[in-house]
Amino acid sequence: MESTVNEGTFSALRGQLQEAAAAFAGGPDALEGILLGIVDDVDRAVREPLEIFPVCHHSPASALAMARRLREKQPKVVYLELCEDMAPLLTELRNCRLPVAVQAFATEVDGFPAEWAPLSVVAPITEASAEYQAIAYALDAPGVELVLVDRSSDHVFQWQESRNDSTAFADPDAPPAEEEAALHGDAVGVEIGDLRPRFADLEEHLLRHGRVRHWSEWWHQYVELPLGDSDHDTYRQVMLLIGSLFRRLAPGEAHQVRIDEDRERYMWTRMREHLAATGTDPADALYVCGAFHAASRVEEFGVHGANTFAITPPSATKWQHGLIPSSHAAIEAQFGLAAGSVSIAATQWAKNLKRTRVKPYRLAGQAGTKTPKAAKKAASAPAAPAPADQGPAPDRLTGFLQRPPVLDRLDEAELLGWSVEIVRAARRNGYLASTADAIAVFETSILLAGMRDRAKPTPYDFQDAAVTCIEKDTVPGRRDVRRLVEIMLGGDRVGQVGYDALPPLARDVHDRLAPLNLKLQQRGVQRALLDMAARPELQQCSDVLWMLCHLMPHGAARPIMGERKLGERPIQESWDLALGTHQRALIELGYEGVSIEQVLEQRLRRTAYGPHATTAKVLEAVEDATLYLRSRRLADELGRHALEVLATERSVDSAPEVLRRVRGLLAYYRTAEPSLPAWIESFVKTGYAHYCTLLPTAFTDDDASVRQVAAMLGFLFSMESLALSLGCDRNQLELAVAQSHPQDPAKTALLWAARTQLGTLSRADLRARCAELLGNPLVIPAYPHYLSGFLHALEPVPALADFVVEAVSNAFAQLPDPVLLPWLPTLITSLRSSGADLAPLLIREAGRIFPNRLADLDTWVPPWQTDPATATARPPRDHTAAPGSVPLLAAYPTTCDALANLLGCENGWQTPAPAPTGAALLTHHPRTAQALEELLTAP
Template sequence: MTEIEDTLPGPFGALRSQLLDAAAAFAGEGTGGADPVPGILAGLVEDVDRALREELEIFPVCHHSPASALAMARRLREKRPAVIYLELCEDLRPLLDELRNCRLPVALQAFATELDGFPAEWSPLSVVAPVTEASAEYQAIAYALDTPGVELVLVDRSTDHVFQWQPRDDSPADGGEPAAGGGEPEDGVESETGGEDAALHGDAVGIEIGDLRPRFAELEAHLLHHGKVRHWSEWWDQYVEQPLTGADYDTYRQVMVMIGSLFRRLRPERDARHDRDEDRERYMWTRMREHLAASGADPARCLYVCGAFHAASRVEQFGLRADTPYEITPRTATRWQYGLIPSSHSAIEAQFGLAPGSVSIAAATWAKAVKGGGVTPYRLKGQKGEKPKTVRTRRAPEPGGPVADRLSGFLSRPPAPNGLDEDELLGWCVDIVRLARRNGYLASTADAIAVYETSVLLAGLRGRGRPTPYDFQDAAVTCIEKDTVPGRRDVRRLCEILLGGDRVGQVGYDSLPPLARDVLDRLEPLGLDLTKRTIQRALLDLDASPELRPCSDLLWVLRRLLPDNAVRPIMGSRRLGERPIQESWDLDLGRHQRSIVELGYEGVTIEQVLERRLRRTVADPKATAAVALTAVEDAILYLGGGRIADDLGNRAVELLAAERTVDDAPDVLRRIRRLLAYYRTTQATLPKWCERFVTAGYAHYCTLLPTAFLDEDTGVRQVAAMLGFLFSMESLALSLGCDHSQLELAVRQSHPEAPARIALLWAARSQLGLLPVAELRARYDELLANPLVVPSIPLYLSGFVQALEPVPSLAPVVVEVMSKAFARLPDPVLLPWLPKLITTLRDEAAELVPVLVREAGRMFPASLPAVDAWVPPWSARRPAASVPAPVPASAGAAADLVAAHPAVCDAVAGLLGYDAGWRPAPGGAGHGPVAALLAAHDGTAHAVAALIGRP
């Protein structure tokens, strides 16, 4: 206590002495000099005195506070300042002139996608600063913009510095500039105003004037407990907002600075925002001194509007007379785009961790105070929305003379009690019952009475003279809401709608970026008001009204770039080679104005934005050939192809040649087939990049094929897609100079061990003629006959099914082997495999199922009676010749030729489906079906012998 002076020169000396005496009495004896309470209490008074003695008048505010807005409106009419310094990012100043074209609330936004000086993973960077009508900053902006000769200067750090001061190990989206409560919902309060309106700001970093919330968790919990409230917004409204709404300017100013000083001194020592807050204060005071020196303005005619937390600053740069320099670092080379986006009450609450409905209640408090308090607020000329009523302004006396101590009186006497406004409360109760009935609740007049009485009871229990909107909310939930919510809205949400609603702003046409205006102009032939926040149905008959075809093209581009529910096709599709006749769309562009505005930061036209995004996608280091082919397809569908499609295709060739895995082989095969089919039907010749892609892919997959067969990390689907590419593109690749022996060598070098891959290799060898179909059937029959291999038969079958991709002609064999498996496999093996077979076909080979079904339909009987007499083709017995037919003497030369080359004869007989049964007889001719075949067709034998030069 001895280190603290007992007196303070100026009007606050007596208050300081009273607080020190109270601290000493509270602490008692035995604490020594370690008690921090006297220092804190004395510091509060010192901070207030310091702020009020500053030559430049400081106006402390709290964000979205009706009391701050009312005090600002009164003070501006009294002081008529010539310069207003506003705590807002200095590079947002040009946007303020566009506010007159908008309907509040809206948010000022800075946006950057191409970063220079920041981590690439932070992209895109976005900063928003919401503006509502019930805010002190809007009153200052409206006054400055509509009053001739008044200059508005934004002095807070730029948006670039917001991210410069962000630690590199944090993500800006995770709270680079958190709100008072850390950007999280208030304790005990669940967000019930979610949905699209609450997400209007996206993951942008929020900037607001006047961050007033305790950063000491224990202090906030203490205030909520003793204030008998549930969350901070309710405490602030009850104990600060309402008492200051009708207070004079000096009282308002001193109380706000004291609260800011209290929260500042009671924050944790290791507060992560401490250094950032002080750097902001140094930045703002440096900018103000620079402006005063450059402009020569009189500080007495200036007003500094900042958060109450910053008004109690103790940095060495505080005040105009401070001479401590502060170096402002230059901005990075990041190119920032600026614009206005729609905002809403729920979006502000979600952005800054406020209680649901608190901003709506603040707006209702503002409207009531304006109506009954005799204050005419400032409003930008031409502002969209309902005009406020003009009432008589009760002009306060001009400030002059020394500052009086209003803080002592405010702290020593209780606030004047406000009587119960029965008419207001009765209106709330009747209206909430009406709203509840409309939303499915079985509410009645008795419920309205119960809500009224419960509101009064809750206010009395909480020590309030009149029920607040929060008391009314709690009472309505208690009396009306039952076990379930019958509709989309619960009672708490209905109360928010009743007390002001979730007002949603809108950016005017003149304030939109060129791209957004271009979109609205090009969609004008639809005859719809796309600024409405409702879903509208657009019907396009493109044959009867060909002038609507450009609208259809634009809608498909918007479908590609905007969220799914912004532009949704109901009828119609866009695929390569297809030309739609009719289309039907559900358009909800009014609710997604923010997304369209942000597209305007990337280009002048929507097509330019899409082209830049496609090029950026394929240029990404993580891009693959499949991604590039997707970009080529999008370029054809939405941009008409041409040069951009060729550029993207060339990039696809480079990516394919550089790939070391085949994970995307199925996607590559599907897309290149589709693109080749499109080009063959629309152009005389294939583009050069397509030819290069086929040749590069043929060589690439041939090289990787032996490794892929053995690699356990490569799926069977991927290997099948590789073979599908090689076999389906082989004719084109060979015509472009590729070598068939490369493929054959790759297949011969493949030696898989897994059953599914072995079956796939058999199919590939069969396609190349290295494995006859009869031998393939024989190998499978051997597997079925081997008891040790039977449990692995389903794996072989999976490989055979995947083999339909590269070898679709093998469909009869696949149906045969699957039928044999169903007939011969025991149930313990077959039944567990069936679900896996179904999921495999659905997930990996859905396009192969129709092939199997068609082949099975061709092979199996078409009617039920024919099933009993049906014999599977693979099990039919063929009659064998018991007595070999005599061989004519004239066929001796041919018989000698056959006898000299028995292997060839066996191979030909196998291809024809015969069992050669080669057993040379003493006469040189073979017995069995071969001998009979030669005897029956001796003329053919002679012709063949003559062709090869044998008699």
């Protein structure tokens, strides 16, 4: 609904726009309606009794105009476009170093889809922003009230159709963000003054005709710089004009339009409620909002607008609020700004302050800043009387739009300093830059600015020139030239939340780690050395660090030396700590509880009782409760729940993990406790019956892998003695094995190993079956799979290690190369993929059986080719001929002749006296005679 406007205020501008529209379009059409509608929006906002101050987020021009207006008007009430539930946190900004972000966080949702959790809303604040100027003024000036009027954090998600919706406008030209860009996580960003065209063709038109690469550069060149020195009325009208233009040319997406209009209705409803409740004169108030919302056309607009908007109640979700560190890179990444634009804005803010001598507002005691005495005096001075109503503001738009652009004089000293500094930074980062490159950067910057119709090179022109002249083919270091320019022109400032503004959990962590004597709030990695033997009090620090390692992201607390296992307590540890870098993660832990023990217990319960929890996950939670919390109560509770989960499982997917964790817990309780907990005894008893029931099905199920079936057998065999002592029946296991009839070769070999363990299949029969497999040409291609099954059998039957070595050795000894080489890759890949953890056992056994030296391999006899009974009783061999060997062989001349022919004797016997054939040969070869004698006399 268009408001009634005074035709006299902007009558000259309306006439010019009508003529321009008629000349451009050939007659009145939609273009005229848009242009005149923009003027009407500006006129309507200017005439509103409650002064509207339009801003753009993180704009130095907006911040400068805000500081000027606050000192001139000194309003008693400041209405700020910011989530109303974040108001109590703003006083904590004085304990932080900007930039920081005000955050609303919810780990458990009630009223929203569960997959949205956790919910997070952040509102970043920098010093070069209009919102910070308004906050600092309102909090430090006596008698001034700050009222946040935007939708609450809960309504941010109530008005979203999906979790993937975002208020950010992604910049396709923005490079990938670095580590600092992740400071906000996946939070939804809320900013004051999201001023960017939502009409893609309009933005493309502006960028092309402005000869710039991205939106941030266009705004800096054509809005930021001209408005930096403008008066208050000009600033307001130009910002209202831009906001109205972008609003009227925005595409008509129903969902986004509804959200924008609902936000405006929400804010005007809240402001009218406050004005009515407090009796504040609208002339004594100031409404700070984005220029996009300042040019609103909803019926609720203004102090005399309609009261037709009903604010919905919040959901049952419990929100936590706090401050988290932010950075320029994080703001740029979240809101789709060009890399380095916020840093350039901070530099521009410092230049504006120096040039105009405007005293900015800063919170008293603000970390990282010093409050000027003049600003402190002005903040504490009594409010000046409100200026008399002088009617509507004069038309400043016509003169501003007709004024030619101001050509700034080239500041050669500044540009020369930039050129020298970037060459110095490039050399430090590995570039082969010289003085000639500095001269080239200087001249190229001027050249690029001239090509883009600019008399003075902007930071973006300088950045392009530096990349062109210095960066050749490759980047020798970690940073490229574009990043070096961003650092040189301002750098990525990273904020910090002070100790007093931290949640109780974070302060508790800092207090408990105080004995380490480290600056934990400092960014970067610090090394902590813990010698618990010399300083027993460091044991508590070790406990805290291990819990932080479990709860926080990788890198926040990383152990270098030392580990924590069940039943072990190291006496020395070494840690790399980066709690200052990961301060956001530590603060968000504080939203979940008041101590890290409470947070860890809640997370373990959430994992164990989750809808997708498996037996292995619950047992892992039991182990973590024992390791980090040393809580027998929690471990017993989770252990009983693991028993319930096991009874309901119908798959064997987690059997290997269950076996590993149960073995570890049993070993721990047997050494650390006088008796086993009742839950683990019940778990072994139930698991024995459970896996016996599932065993026949698992052998024939194609979805059950050999490793999983081997883990089931490992549980049954390794827990058998304990299970039988608790009342289990071994016949159940025997029947389960007897009912198993696998078709897969690997599972067949695994079944044979299980039968060998149970005693229903002897070693001789098992050896005979393997020999039969090697003798069947049709089965030879599948023999590697049988070997894989035998390898997995080492899990339940480790005593078969020597037999597995024998089976592999027989394959290599008996098969010819044309048969062996084709399936050798299959054997290797099968062993690597499915038996890597069991290979060391096989290698140790092979090392025990095979000779230690290569020279002994020729005379080595495999132990499986000798009779164990006679091998141990046989006396040492004598290398001399036995006296009874010749008469024995002489008594069997036929045998001697056959052996002589076999040994290649063709010339007959050379004997001095008549003797049986072959006697002379045996006389010359006593060792052969002895071996033959032993062979013939053997029983």
